[in-house]
Amino acid sequence: MGQMAESLASARTGAELVSEFGAWMTAEQRRIFALCHRLLQDPDEANSATQDVFLKAYQALSKKDSKDLDDPSRWLTRIAVNACLDRLRSRKWRFWRKRPSGDEGVMLDRTPSKAPEAEDRYFASQISARLDAALGRLSARQKAVFTLRHYEDKSLDEIGTILGLDVGTVKAHMFRAVSKLRGELRDLYEGSR
Amino acid sequence: MNRHLNNDELLDQLYGIGSSEAKSHLLQCAVCAARYAAFERRRAEAATATDVPNDFLAAQRREVYARLGDDPNRHVRWAPAVAAALLLALGMFLQWPEQRVSESPAPAARAELTDEQLFSDVYSIEESPEPRAAAPIQGLFESVVSNVAEEGKY
Numbered sequence: 599m600g601q602m603a604e605s606l607a608s609a610r611t612g613a614e615l616v617s618e619f620g621a622w623m624t625a626e627q628r629r630i631f632a633l634c635h636r637l638l639q640d641p642d643e644a645n646s647a648t649q650d651v652f653l654k655a656y657q658a659l660s661k662k663d664s665k666d667l668d669d670p671s672r673w674l675t676r677i678a679v680n681a682c683l684d685r686l687r688s689r690k691w692r693f694w695r696k697r698p699s700g701d702e703g704v705m706l707d708r709t710p711s712k713a714p715e716a717e718d719r720y721f722a723s724q725i726s727a728r729l730d731a732a733l734g735r736l737s738a739r740q741k742a743v744f745t746l747r748h749y750e751d752k753s754l755d756e757i758g759t760i761l762g763l764d765v766g767t768v769k770a771h772m773f774r775a776v777s778k779l780r781g782e783l784r785d786l787y788e789g790s791r
Numbered sequence: 792m793n794r795h796l797n798n799d800e801l802l803d804q805l806y807g808i809g810s811s812e813a814k815s816h817l818l819q820c821a822v823c824a825a826r827y828a829a830f831e832r833r834r835a836e837a838a839t840a841t842d843v844p845n846d847f848l849a850a851q852r853r854e855v856y857a858r859l860g861d862d863p864n865r866h867v868r869w870a871p872a873v874a875a876a877l878l879l880a881l882g883m884f885l886q887w888p889e890q891r892v893s894e895s896p897a898p899a900a901r902a903e904l905t906d907e908q909l910f911s912d913v914y915s916i917e918e919s920p921e922p923r924a925a926a927p928i929q930g931l932f933e934s935v936v937s938n939v940a941e942e943g944k945y
Contacts, residue, residue, distance in 0.1 A: 616859075623855065627848050645851060652855045726837045747806055749838045754807040773808045783802055786837065787830045 615660060623652050626671065629750075630678050636745045637682035639734055647685060651678045675750065676760045679742050686738040725786040732782045736775050743768055744775040792816040796823045805830050 630651055635644035654677050667673050729748075733741050742761060746752040752760065758768045776783065792812050796804070803809035804817060804827060817823055 620852075620856075623852060624848075627851065628843050631843055631848070631851070648851060649855050649858060653858055656855075656859055729837070744806075748834060751835070751838055769808055772806055776803065776806050776808060780799070780802070784798060787802060787805075787833055788798055 619656055633678050634682055647681050651681050683738050729782045732779050735778050740771045740775040743771040801827050801830050
């Protein structure tokens with residue numbers, strides 16, 4: 599647990615909590631928004647979901663009987679994934695949701711990777727964009743499992759803890775997800791050196 | 792395993808769904824281990840390859856702070872008062888027809904007039920020496936009596 603997480607877990611007065619929470623939110627916000635965006639595939643919904651996640655987190659932390667957090671980052675990830683799964687399950691939301699707009703790329707522009715070759719970077723970013731789009735073929739659970747592994751670098755055990763699933767179930771979801779995305783994944787990794 | 796892992800096998804390893812044979816091969820084969828490391832690097836690049844504009848994140852934080860200022864229980868807090876008001880309105884609605892019958896001035900006036908008239912009639916009947924309906928019969932007797940008296944004179 600990082601220093602920020604420790605101070606967050608120990609903060610109990612109102613002003614202290616708001617201050618620590620603000621710093622923590624700033625540190626985690628980009629990751630949580632990216633996670634929500636990948637799961638929801640809609641920038642407006644991801645924005646709304648991210649706000650909900652931090653509100654829920656703050657409300658939970660501000661309760662006097664809240665327990666100290668063992669791993670605030672994982673806890674926040676769990677809140678985010680559950681919030682997104684709730685939204686994905688909602689038929690109403692599916693019905694009313696907008697198609698991804700053309701200016702979506704403005705919000706989630708891909709930064710150049712650390713790879714030295716510009717061509718490689720461009721290639722990787724293109725494949726990643728294809729992979730992001732292909733996530734739409736997955737079920738909500740498959741998407742959550744794959745996203746947590748691929749983008750959040752979580753182990754299958756951690757994913758099970760976050761989603762409240764046993765490792766066998768996580769593996770089954772991952773197997774199906776990788777089967778559906780194998781074409782994109784092959785393209786992504788075959789250019790790697 | 793006597794051969795190198797193919798890309799699909801490496802990919803399965805990367806996502807935690809590879810076979811145990813492939814996993815043990817990776818520990819023994821430097822060539823496959825190097826290829827697997829390249830796969831891991833590519834995945835790590837993909838994981839960090841998103842950038843969100845700082846002004847967007849700042850606006851999002853402002854939204855969160857604004858919503859933190861809102862009392863999330865404000866609707867819940869109003870609920871008992873709203874429920875009480877609705878119950879009161881329902882009670883008044885249910886009571887209203889009875890009140891309308893008892894408080895409506897026109898029927899009440901009619902009832903009072905009728906009673907007054909009735910009492911007046913009863914009183915006048917009781918005060919009169921004989922019922923008005925018996926007046927013709929009384930008149931008949933009176934005329935007979937007067938005739939007999941007159942006959943007695945003569």
